[in-house]
Amino acid sequence: MRSEKELIIAAIDGDLDAFKQIISANERLVVHFVSRIITDENDIKDVTQDVFIKVFKNLKRFNFQSKLSTWIAQIAYTTSINYLKKNKVYVREIENSANENGGLEMTPEDLLIKKNEKDFLMEQIGRLPTMYRTVLTLFHINEHSYDEIEKITQLPAGTVKSYLFRARKQLKDNLQRYSKLKDGKIN
Template sequence: MKRMNRTCVKTNEGGPEESMQTDTEIIQRISQGDVEAYREIIQRYQRMIFVFIYKMVNNAADAEDLTQEVFVKAYEKLSSYRGDSQFSTWLHTLARNRTIDFLRRRKIHESDEQLAYIPSQARDGSPQESLLGKERRQEIARAFEQLSDTYREVIILRCTHEYPFERIASLLGIAESTARVRYLRARQELAKILTRSEGGLVHELPGV
């Protein structure tokens, strides 16, 4: 299949019996010529991939395009998946590589009005508090943009997806201890960037 229709990334088809199949079973069906079975893979992982890419690129249209590209590439390379790792890990690696390549090529930054990456525990209060909350989120978003792709990625996996370090280590192909250290260093780097800001904003991130 040389080209997949964009709508396949948003499909919600598929019965409950089919959804209970393992990734390996679905991939086996695809390898035997059941091309439509790939829709089940898309249904299963499209949100995970889209959210990860969206948090990295901070643009919904770009994230949608990249998600489409990742699933096309995954289909084309499906025969190279040997089952040495979880399929979700293999798919995440494709998404990660494509996203990092995109970020390296991109020459402009999106506006501050778009999604703030780091989840905030602030609650809506008075108009003044609301304004301060917005300014704080924008400050964190600007600081987040200055982090390396590696640090951004580990913060997204930990703070947005709320993955345990064991899962993060598996997705990144590193030791769990390395994942913990990388996240700690990412927090420290973000703290340095925010040193001119009032308050310890970085403490809103989950701890190690």
């Protein structure tokens, strides 16, 4: 089994099997990332394909300063955002792919309540401005570090932290407002 560096060098030299291995290793990441920004399934497939075409064309520019997956995520982010701008597509709500607790020891009623709460939270995240939603998703759902988010989004560290702070605050305010409405405290 070849190392990541060996695969990259082989792919640059024209070894299509090496590039297929790179695709296989990163396809879930790219589809997951693109699907957080783009709604339509066919568009997700098209953008994912565009991402890997760009990876193939630009692989010789990869400088090994970051992980390959971070570099590919940056291409996926840029390609997805450019697609949105070009096509003026609305961004979909974020779905949480994490399988919390696996449903063990929960009644069907508990599972339904938890699913409704999770759906509501994802809906609220989906209503945040694009950059807030993106940074929040990268940090909390995809568990990227600040450095990785900087590389992916090409935003300065201060901006990433500011967007994350504002996203959390806006989400908290929206959830508190909903809670007050639900409890009948606001007319």
